[in-house]
Amino acid sequence: MFGTFEGSEWTAVSRYLRTDLDTLELGAGIGCISCAIARMLEPSRHLVAVEPDLEGVALTRENLQHNAPNANAIVINAMVNYSTEISISPFGSFKATEAERAVIPSVKLRDLVAQHFKGDYQLVMDIEGSELGLILNDRAALSSCRLIIAEFHSSTADGRLYHDYDMIQVLADYGFTKCRRMGTGANFVISRGQ
DSSP: OTTTSSHHHHHHHHHHOOTTSEEEEEOOTTSHHHHHHHHHSOTTOOEEEEESOHHHHHHHHHHHHHHOTTOOEEEEEOEEOSSSEEEEOOTTOSSOOGGGOEEEEEEOHHHHHHHHOSSOEEEEEOOTTOHHHHHHHOHHHHTTEEEEEEEOOOEEETTEEEOHHHHHHHHHHTTOOEEEEETTTTEEEEESOO
16 A cells, blocks of 8 residues: 555655654544554654544544554544634545535644643654644744654745745754655655754
8 A cells, every 4th residue: 555655655754753752643644654653653652643534533543443553642633723713525525515514623733742742752744735834833843843754735825935945944944954855746854963
């Protein structure tokens, strides 16, 4: 499955994920990467997987139960966003009626970090364009982040278009010093020192 589904993300996780750090995964989807992360982490470490789609949450929980049953992992139904409320269509349904759309709780990176992590952590994110808001609005929460594995999407903030390299520059300004591009897309591994 990893050869075709999220191949670049899987490659980055398998090569660079630190087994000695708690992990926050934003955009867990159906839990493929979540399972890989959970199996890789040392037993004393935990995974917090966040997914906005309720079907994705259920599938991630089920996949973790079957594929990493001893993992210290929780799955949260939320979307990283800096507004109060978001509604989305059910997983895979692009023609949903307004009544079928679900309201998703918004959560900020700072709140997730404060609630679930006591020290350094690493971040794996595939959040389809929300990464710019996280980077620009949660610098303090990123201060204890040691590694980011992310798929970046061009986004606009304050009338300015940010491409992947612009977001990487912002992270460099925050102290992230090493960057590796994974595959031909916008998947990157960004770390502090080491």
